[in-house]
Amino acid sequence: MGPLASARSEVAAGSENGSQPRETEAAGVSDEAIAAFVGRVREEGARLYRDLPWRNTRDPYAIWISEVMLQQTQVARVLTRWERFMKRFPSVDALSAAAVADVVDEWQGMGYNRRALALKRAADICSAEYGGALPTGVEALRALPGIGDATAAGITAFSADVPCVYIETNVRAVFIHEFFPEAERVTDKELRPLVGRACPDEDVRGWYYALLDVGAHLKKTHANPSRKAAVYTRQSAFEGSRRQKRAWVLREVMARPGLSTAEIHRSLNAAELAAGRDRVSGEELDSILAALSKEGFFSFADGGWRA
């Protein structure tokens, strides 16, 4: 029995449950249909293959960094940053030895700065507990900060070629397009058995590259099928948002360590006014500083904020 036995039997069991509304649409998919689908994706994936730099390594660390960067950041931007990051922090131990501020600094421009903190924390754990290597297996990876189901499976598939259920937006797009064409809302719980059944025992890495490439292509030629995923949510506007101010405050403190709250408030208001927006209340700035401080980006000492 391979590691996906549970996913496979889940489907077998699910097919006897006629009360689920979508059984007729997807869970009743035959093994032959899955095999045909796999063949088509493999074929189209070969034509659409993207030779991305992080695909030319099996180093779990390098792949981990790429997977975290690719969490909600598009390939085109990661392409401009992955090698630079790898050069500056070439290994788990190098990342662990670095200062938090340097990791956050390197991350600037990637978005979702929390990922940099999680990366650094996970590196510390790996350095201390796993001798500077990443743990193996989805479970152990999943336990590290910043690594969820998708990233754990991605690292496992791409570095170890071990069968696993890797579900992210491109994979969702392909499976929804193929198996849930009429559905309005598809949950990962519904996708998981199918993704598990489709995953091969060998060349897992090639299989998921094909899925990613076909999914990315699908979104260019069709309305994004991932929009029908239950987890799909649209984000509120960035311009003028708290998130924008928060990112601005972090950059400001990184650039000019030791700033007082009042000084940050003054320059933030200047920036907001220059952008044609209202002043920011002291309460909002305090709240932002408290959040950034609590999350570990920086702290207050000697009258100023610094990383």
Add this chain to the structure above:
DNA sequence: ATCCGGCCTG
């Protein structure tokens, strides 16, 4: 405006 090879917290 849309959306990105998601994760974490309440």
Add this chain to the structure above:
DNA sequence: CAGGCGGGAT
């Protein structure tokens, strides 16, 4: 389960 979290490319 909902909401917060970046910022650039198209």
